Amino acid sequence: MPSEWAFVSVDMEIANICRAECLLCPRDSITRQTGIMSEETFKAISEKLVREGSLITFSGMGDPLSHPMVFEWIRELRGSGGDVGIVVNPASLGDTISPALVQARPNVITLSFPSLRKDIFERLCPGTPYDQAIARAMELINLSAGNVGLRITGILTEMNQDEHEAYERFWRDMGIPSYMVACHGRGGNVRAPGVYERRDYGAKTGNCGLFRYHTFITWEGNVLACCHDLTGTALLGNLVDSEICEIAVRKSKMLNDGISFTVCMQCDEPLRNSNPPIEDTPPQNRKERRTFFRKMKLKNRQQFQNS
Ligand code: SF4
Numbered sequence: 001m002p003s004e005w006a007f008v009s010v011d012m013e014i015a016n017i018c019r020a021e022c023l024l025c026p027r028d029s030i031t032r033q034t035g036i037m038s039e040e041t042f043k044a045i046s047e048k049l050v051r052e053g054s055l056i057t058f059s060g061m062g063d064p065l066s067h068p069m070v071f072e073w074i075r076e077l078r079g080s081g082g083d084v085g086i087v088v089n090p091a092s093l094g095d096t097i098s099p100a101l102v103q104a105r106p107n108v109i110t111l112s113f114p115s116l117r118k119d120i121f122e123r124l125c126p127g128t129p130y131d132q133a134i135a136r137a138m139e140l141i142n143l144s145a146g147n148v149g150l151r152i153t154g155i156l157t158e159m160n161q162d163e164h165e166a167y168e169r170f171w172r173d174m175g176i177p178s179y180m181v182a183c184h185g186r187g188g189n190v191r192a193p194g195v196y197e198r199r200d201y202g203a204k205t206g207n208c209g210l211f212r213y214h215t216f217i218t219w220e221g222n223v224l225a226c227c228h229d230l231t232g233t234a235l236l237g238n239l240v241d242s243e244i245c246e247i248a249v250r251k252s253k254m255l256n257d258g259i260s261f262t263v264c265m266q267c268d269e270p271l272r273n274s275n276p277p278i279e280d281t282p283p284q285n286r287k288e289r290r291t292f293f294r295k296m297k298l299k300n301r302q303q304f305q306n307s
């Protein structure tokens with residue numbers, strides 16, 4: 001299990017390409033290179049992460065289902081004793097994708113389903129008809145039952161500030177945990193007047209829960225401050241060349257000195273301002289990890305509602 005807080009949870013961007021056109025995705029402004037992870041890079045970093053006991057989540061600024069090796073890599077990670085999750089969206093769940101995803105047996109699938117209000121959903125996800133998205137979500141729910149953990153996440157925007165109770169009830173009635181997160185500007189990169197208005201969290205970034213408890217790795221193996229860095233300049237090293245402890249030391253020094261990346265200065269990600277429970281040592285097993293992140297989520301939600 002992880003010896004380093006920053007590697008309790010790792011977001012691995014196996015591809016930063018995507019065919020969807022979500023309104024709130026700043027992917028078009030990406031200036032770092034686009035591509036998909038090679039087998040060599042995957043092997044080099046996944047061995048280190050499985051040894052460390054990190055929860056690896058295929059996510060990032062792209063669609064992990066666009067990678068041709070995605071299902072094989074999930075199986076490999078599970079086969080070598082690793083824990084792996086994946087974030088997917090309804091636009092990519094067509095044809096045979098959902099059955100193949102469930103058969104690969106990730107520990108958990110997170111389905112991003114922005115809103116249950118048809119007009120808002122279709123504004124946020126142009127190109128994905130709401131009825132089709134709901135049908136795909138239902139198919140995934142049925143396939144996952146008893147086989148794979150599934151949770152669903154939505155987005156609270158200026159248009160649906162009051163949606164979260166009805167949203168969570170809808171999915172809960174089907175036995176699926178869900179939560180809505182406050183829309184934010186992905187490091188100052190989102191522009192969507194009327195849908196998202198930027199909050200001001202000031203200049204202090206030392207408490208950023210995303211930086212402290214998660215590590216973000218690009219398809220090239222680069223470790224960035226987080227996935228909101230579209231330029232690749234908030235670089236902490238490359239995990240193919242470096243050891244986990246080297247990156248962790250850099251992160252922890254930066255937390256003490258204050259994170260000074262440009263992307264952080266214009267960030268209004270709710271986790272940036274989090275004040276999560278501080279335990280002495282990182283969670284040592286799956287149960288402790290689940291409890292830790294559940295506590296953090298609750299605390300962050302209360303903090304956001306009070307702000
Ligand atoms: S599915 Fe994800 S990566 Fe693709 S456009 Fe939407 S938010 Fe961006």
Ligand code: SF4
Binds near residue numbers: 211226227229263272
């Ligand atoms: S402050 Fe914002 S941009 Fe910086 S690491 Fe945290 S979430 Fe990412």
